[in-house]
Amino acid sequence: MASSDLGTRTGDPAQPSGAPIVPQGPARLALIAVTVAVLAQTLRFSLPQYDHFADQAGTAVAGAVILLVFLAGFASPLVRRVAGPRGLLLAGVGGLLAVRLLVQILTPQTWLALTGTAIGMIAIAALYEAARGLSGVGFATATVAGISVDSAVRMALATWDASWRSGIGPWLACLLFVGLGAAALWREFASGAVQAPGVSWRDAFGAAALGPFLVLHVLVLSSPAFVASSGWKSLTTAHLTIVIGQGLALAFLASGLAVRAVPGGVCVLGGTLLGIAVGAVAGTYAVSGVEVLPVIIAGQVLSAWLLAVACRAPLRRAGEGGPVWRVDVGAATGGLLTGLLLVSYQVSAMEPMPFPNNLLPGLAGILLGGLAAIAAARGGPLPARAPLRALTAGAAALVLLLGTLVFTVAAPDGQARAVPADGRIRVVSYNIHDAVNQEGKLDPEGVARTIEAQRPDVVLLQEAGRGSLLSGTTDVGVWLSRRLGMKLLWGPAADGQFGNAILTSLPVLRSGTGRMPKGDWSQIRGYVWARLKVGEQTMDVWSTRLEGGADESAERTREVAALLRAWGGAPRTIIGGDFNAEPGSTEIAQILGTELRSATVSGDPTPTTADGRRVDWIFGSDDLLFGDYDAPRTPASDHYPVAVTVRLSF
Numbered sequence: 001m002a003s004s005d006l007g008t009r010t011g012d013p014a015q016p017s018g019a020p021i022v023p024q025g026p027a028r029l030a031l032i033a034v035t036v037a038v039l040a041q042t043l044r045f046s047l048p049q050y051d052h053f054a055d056q057a058g059t060a061v062a063g064a065v066i067l068l069v070f071l072a073g074f075a076s077p078l079v080r081r082v083a084g085p086r087g088l089l090l091a092g093v094g095g096l097l098a099v100r101l102l103v104q105i106l107t108p109q110t111w112l113a114l115t116g117t118a119i120g121m122i123a124i125a126a127l128y129e130a131a132r133g134l135s136g137v138g139f140a141t142a143t144v145a146g147i148s149v150d151s152a153v154r155m156a157l158a159t160w161d162a163s164w165r166s167g168i169g170p171w172l173a174c175l176l177f178v179g180l181g182a183a184a185l186w187r188e189f190a191s192g193a194v195q196a197p198g199v200s201w202r203d204a205f206g207a208a209a210l211g212p213f214l215v216l217h218v219l220v221l222s223s224p225a226f227v228a229s230s231g232w233k234s235l236t237t238a239h240l241t242i243v244i245g246q247g248l249a250l251a252f253l254a255s256g257l258a259v260r261a262v263p264g265g266v267c268v269l270g271g272t273l274l275g276i277a278v279g280a281v282a283g284t285y286a287v288s289g290v291e292v293l294p295v296i297i298a299g300q301v302l303s304a305w306l307l308a309v310a311c312r313a314p315l316r317r318a319g320e321g322g323p324v325w326r327v328d329v330g331a332a333t334g335g336l337l338t339g340l341l342l343v344s345y346q347v348s349a350m351e352p353m354p355f356p357n358n359l360l361p362g363l364a365g366i367l368l369g370g371l372a373a374i375a376a377a378r379g380g381p382l383p384a385r386a387p388l389r390a391l392t393a394g395a396a397a398l399v400l401l402l403g404t405l406v407f408t409v410a411a412p413d414g415q416a417r418a419v420p421a422d423g424r425i426r427v428v429s430y431n432i433h434d435a436v437n438q439e440g441k442l443d444p445e446g447v448a449r450t451i452e453a454q455r456p457d458v459v460l461l462q463e464a465g466r467g468s469l470l471s472g473t474t475d476v477g478v479w480l481s482r483r484l485g486m487k488l489l490w491g492p493a494a495d496g497q498f499g500n501a502i503l504t505s506l507p508v509l510r511s512g513t514g515r516m517p518k519g520d521w522s523q524i525r526g527y528v529w530a531r532l533k534v535g536e537q538t539m540d541v542w543s544t545r546l547e548g549g550a551d552e553s554a555e556r557t558r559e560v561a562a563l564l565r566a567w568g569g570a571p572r573t574i575i576g577g578d579f580n581a582e583p584g585s586t587e588i589a590q591i592l593g594t595e596l597r598s599a600t601v602s603g604d605p606t607p608t609t610a611d612g613r614r615v616d617w618i619f620g621s622d623d624l625l626f627g628d629y630d631a632p633r634t635p636a637s638d639h640y641p642v643a644v645t646v647r648l649s650f
Contacts, residue, residue, distance in 0.1 A: 494526075
């Protein structure tokens with residue numbers, strides 16, 4: 001009699017006589033699902049903190065510390081040796097749940113990010129200890145379920161993670177995961193453990209597959225903001241697409257359609273196709289549009305299948321080979337891959353790399369296929385084909401749409417002011433730094449209040465994240481749009497999840513986006529523009545951000561030339577943004593040499609950044625009048641907003 005992915009028969013000769021079997025069914029699956037979900041949450045709140053840490057401590061110091069944190073999983077064999085398998089579970093899973101609770105109490109901080117990530121790397125090894133005796137299908141099913149519930153909860157919170165927020169909703173989300181995880185962990189301790197088999201290095205390294213799997217889902221496959229911004233769809237449509245993919249993945253795993261012996265070449269082919277597809281839609285040189293949606297759906301199924309194949313061997317209950325701590329090393333390798341890929345991708349948003357960053361998510365898919373190939377045709381049996389069970393598992397995913405329902409019916413907190421009738425328009429240009437404030441905390445509400453205080457009709461945003469790792473994959477653009485009750489016009493730059501935006505309460509007649517020319521593999525800058533109706537006339541508004549760095553004046557000069565060509569001298573135009581150039585610079589002189597002029601005199605000493613520079617500007621054509629210029633100091637970003645009242649002559 002073959003075993004299923006939920007348990008094993010008690011008469012299995014591989015099981016030591018009289019040894020109890022670990023908890024079957026929901027308790028074990030819940031432990032895996034919750035741990036994976038909390039680990040994903042920990043990675044998301046840690047990444048913005050790492051950026052803040054690098055700003056404070058320097059890139060070299062921060063890089064060394066963060067690398068050590070992601071190497072922490074290699075301490076798992078020592079923890080096992082000193083405290084035993086249960087000690088490993090308590091240190092990894094129990095510690096991760098404790099950090100998650102502390103984060104909700106204290107809000108994310110650098111030390112919590114570093115501690116949580118280090119414990120999370122140990123938790124990956126502990127997961128394989130807790131899951132021993134499951135098939136790879138069972139492990140993959142629980143993992144997909146955990147990621148799915150996490151995505152649904154985030155969607156209910158408009159993608160702004162509960163980790164950063166107070167209030168009853170975020171606290172309930174936290175207690176749901178921590179409470180369920182603690183109960184499942186207690187149930188695990190209350191039962192006996194399955195005896196560890198001998199494990200070869202080939203088998204053990206199948207445990208590394210969870211790392212690339214997490215990278216794909218955190219960055220692309222289970223990120224509603226990524227799908228919405230890259231697919232040019234609403235967040236509701238984006239999450240619906242993700243749920244369809246997750247439902248199909250769960251149905252496929254439950255069906256038993258996977259075969260016992262999978263040729264390694266098939267896994268390599270599957271991983272290569274997955275890597276090419278994901279690399280094509282994620283990164284600086286990615287395609288965008290409706291073609292992103294089938295990649296998300298197919299990627300969910302393919303990644304789940306490859307994880308199931310890769311994890312068969314390290315979870316099996318019988319076999320010959322070396323000590324079980326080899327699985328700990330394999331899992332730690334997966335954790336290290338997670339850090340190398342995610343942190344490198346995040347760094348690529350700020351520093352040039354010697355290759356296009358599309359290769360990083362693509363590499364995650366290829367690694368997942370390669371690790372599955374190593375473990376292919378190994379391990380325990382799979383469940384028999386079960387069409388009804390597959391239908392049930394797929395249909396159960398519909399409950400995930402509750403997150404979409406909550407998001408859809410929730411009304412925005414703010415309301416845009418009425419369209420002006422006297423031709424006076426209040427315009428704000430604001431580099432919001434991914435909504436990460438000067439303390440390193442993700443705080444879209446602080447940005448919203450800063451904007452609200454100016455009572456604007458038009459807001460020109462820069463460094464607005466829509467799925468960016470720098471903002472914890474939050475859709476900051478959509479969140480601000482709903483919060484302020486204003487229309488969002490998105491202008492992707494960099495990798496497509498980071499760019500410029502326009503928020504407005506005025507009627508939009510036309511809009512468009514563009515990217516600047518670039519000579520290397522660093523992030524491409526861009527702009528977004530809109531033609532707005534003001535009374536019986538129109539006004540064009542542009543938002544942009546130019547290349548930073550004191551030694552990048554030549555690059556900025558090229559970008560200014562491209563921007564001016566795109567503008568073309570149209571009348572009644574406002575161009576605002578972070579130009580990374582101060583008064584008297586070549587770039588500003590280049591702009592002022594046209595029909596554009598500054599909203600205030602170029603010699604105004606008012607700084608627009610926390611470090612005292614004046615690099616944020618609003619320029620307008622000669623047929624516009626300016627007044628009430630303001631650059632209020634606020635800690636909501638490392639830049640201050642620049643606001644001005646514009647008057648059109650009727």
